[in-house]
Amino acid sequence: MKQENKDALKMNRRKFIKRTTLAAAAVTLLPKKVPAQTTKAGTPSTGSGVHHVLSKQPGTPDHALYTERQSDMLGLGPDGKPVPGYKATGAGVTPAKAANDPSKPPHQMKLTQEEQDILDGKKGKAPAKVMRTVVDHGNLFGATKLVDLGGAPHTSFFTGTPAMAPLIKAFTECANEGLKAYSAYTINPRPFDLYNVQTEPDEQNMIFEGYPLQTELDHLHVRLGGRNLDTRSCMCYVPEVGNAPKKGTFVAWAESSAVNAGNSILGIRTNRNSCGMDLMCALLGKAPYFGLMTDEGRKAKWLIEVKTKGEPDWGVLGGAIGEKCVEDVPYIVGIDKYFDGKITPENVHKMKAMGAATASNGAVGLYHVENLTPDALDHGRDLLAKGYQTYVIDDAEIDQVRSTYPNLWPKNVKKPNRAYIGCPHNTYHEMVTWGTRIRDELKKRGLKKVAIPTHMFQATLVRNHMFYEHPVLTRDLHKAGVTFTNTCVVCFSGLKGYSKTEFGVTNSNKTRKYSNSIYLTDDKMIEAIMTGELPA
Ligand code: F3S
Helix, strand or coil, X not given: CCHHHHHHHHHHHHHHHHHHHHHHHHHHHCCCCCCCCCCCCCCCCCCCCCHHHHCCCCCCCHHHHCCXXXXXXXCECCCCCECCCXXXXXXXXXCCHHHHCCCCCCCCCCCCHHHHHHHCCCCCXXXXXXXXHHHHHHHHCCXXXXXXXXXXXXXXXXXXXXXXXXXXXXXXXXXXXXXXXCCCEEECCCCCCCXXXXXXXXXXXXXXXXXXXXXXXXXXXXXXXXXXXXXXXXXXXXXXXXXXXXXXXXXXXXXXXXXHHHHHHHCCXXXXXXXXXXXXXXXXXXXXXXXXXXXXXXXXXXXXXEXXXXXXXXXHHHHHHHHHHCCCCXXXXXXXXXXXXXXXXXXXXXXXXXXXXHHHHCCCCXXXXXXXXXXXXXXXXXXEEEEEEEEEECHHXXXXXXXXCCCCCCCCCCCCCEEEECCCXXXXXXXXXXXXXXXXXXXXXXXXXXXXXXXXXXXXXXHHHHHHHCHHHHHHHHHCCEEEECCCHHHHHCCHHHHHCCCEEECCHHHHHHCCCEECCHXXXXXXXXHCCCCC
């Protein structure tokens, strides 16, 4: 297949996903007449059939349609159409049968009197609409009740594209009625950074056209209780940002990597919500109780036996698990020996790389690792569901899975022109490790500068930590052409037009999945950064 056709197919899928992820949030709040929650069996949905609401708005440039991707593996083929027979919802749970069967009364969760009063409009119009949306969403999945949320929210409503206009309007209505999140909340990275990610004027033009509502969205988050811009990150749970609720806390997050890490590493309880649903639950302080929030929903349908000879490539390992399990929960054995007995700030990046790959190459919202993750420490192999399946991953399997990753660059392009480090965002430890390695390699090779612009992605607070503790290293890296940015890799490298000008290499299997970037091992990343060549 010709490269441009492949690109077009990939972009169609993105467009469809963008619309689908927002569908649930749009059901009630949007100021349009839309059908009540319905979902066809086998179609990927966490909500309603309102995709048209988010279709191209007047004046929207093409490249602005393809930048929004927060939800993963929604059962769409490369043509953007549902894969026949695909049952996964991306939420880790099947919609309740009654919701799809017109001959039966729709499922209805039990509400308290206070919740019913909100639904009946006794606390205002906007709270009633929010409650209606959240309750309908929960009913679709057979939720039995609403539960009170704790900790703090995190939202993936972070890009001010034209397609977001209806959702921005809906939440502005909430802000105008004085609604605020139950606790100050964190937000995914801003989608562009014109200071630290160098671009040509044509590209800057595309960015401004692609994200014309960014300032309005940023202001909206201030009104709804969002935290400062220096906390913007998908890695909300790092110590510098500090949104790491205690084990067992119910939250309603959407960012797939944060959901995945929160459920698995922190032991919190959240479903894989859609963008917008996370914020609605935050405004209510409640979420429907189903799926990954329940003991039953946290049982593992897969036993993953990792039998590599040495430490596995964490990104490919996660990719393999995601492709196999899709949205089922895996129980992983054989990797605890690479963590010295516990998850620490120095080794959590391995979990992050593996987990984010399970969540993007598949739709895994929770995994257990024997002897390491909180649920596994409490229950061990009792977490395995009756009739679980087994998947053995050895070196040959890792190689086989890696060999399926396509090169999406045009055929005449042989060299990278960017290097991306950190998706999800870097931890402080990763920044120091990568920074030291790059500086030492430059010195060893007698080089003053990296061969291609190299961007390290992390929250501003994490970058500041690095500045304070390693000022000389930071200065040397910056002078050598390494920049530090708090933006999102994929919002940059995934812009439609950028696939024609940007040919990145990445250490993230998530970035690989969502852009034309080529995934490399750490050693090969260093080689590419030093030489500007694509290692064999
Ligand atoms: Fe974070 Fe953007 Fe990657 S939100 S996980 S840097 S796609």
